[in-house]
Amino acid sequence: MNLRQFDLNLLVALDILLKERSVTRAAERLHLSQPAMSGMLARLRHAFDDELLVRVGRKLEPTEFAAGIGGRVREVVADLEELLDSGTRFDPANENRSFRIGASDYTVLMLCGPLLRRLTETAPNICVHFVRLDLSVSERLTEAEIDFGILPVEFETGLPSKAMFEDDWVCAAWKGHPVRHDRLTLDEFLMHPHIAFNISDPGHVSIADEYLAGNGYERKVVASTESFTAAPFLLKETSMLTMVPRRLGEAMREAAEIRLLELPFEVPRLKETLTWSPRFTSSLGHTWMREQLVDVARNI
Secondary structure, three states, X not given: OOHHHOOOHHHHHHHHHHHHOOHHHXXXXXXXXXXXXXXXXXXXXXXXXXXXXXXXXXXXXXXXXXXXXXXXXXXXXXXXXXHHHHOOOOOOOOOOEEEEEEEOHHHHHHHHHHHHHHHHHHOOOEEEEEEEOOOOHHHHHHOOOOOEEEEEOOOOOOOOEEEEEEEOEEEEEEOOOOOOOOEXXXXXXXXXXXXXXXXXXXXXXXXXXXXXXXXXXXXXXXXXXXXXXXXXXXXXXXXXXXXXXXXXXXXXXXXXXXXXXEOOOOOXXXXXXXEOOHHHOOOHXXXXXXXXXXXXXXXX
């Protein structure tokens, strides 16, 4: 293949196609029509002399060749973006790009509204994609699958990070829960069934539960969910409890018909941090977006 005859934009398209495994979703991320995206895939197939993506049932799956080059394509695209960004002035008002952010639904609920209002005013062509936070966040950041991760400070990634915001823990209960006072006793906390939160792994234990176990407490967990925001809605007409960040509980109090109950013991505050790959530390675009995220978090 002659590099001079190859359109480097096709590498960006290939990277997105291999991540999304869908022509439709890839077109949406690149702000293209589906026929235009299909045309780029056809050009890529011709350039590499490989089908790259083949239909298996109702899904598109990478060929053996495409799977083998996927990581290298991701690195090349990330390096090119950093190179192009490093020596130019970043003008958010005229920049056209997107950022992918791994975060819990709690963090999205807290940040998304204020962030989008700010971007609408100052950077109308920049878009953000919030994706589910999971235990592979370090690998996804390192491989440039996502631009940022927003996660509790206890998650050790070894990557650059910056403090964002803090919250404390409370218990949520259905508004008709038999406990009538505003602070649980330890016996009440341990007696009632609980809904727990975990991150995409049945073996994962939440930071709150790690703290409880370390102090000799064990909740009676009868259900778990990967969603902070779903748990309060599951409490209706039950005696179950769930531990939630206070801001989330206050935001969902009316919609989920819940009460907030103070815990009978002190739990370390939830401290959320912004994390990114060191390869983008000096990137003007990433630096600007980091500043927006941290500033929005400071004001929630």
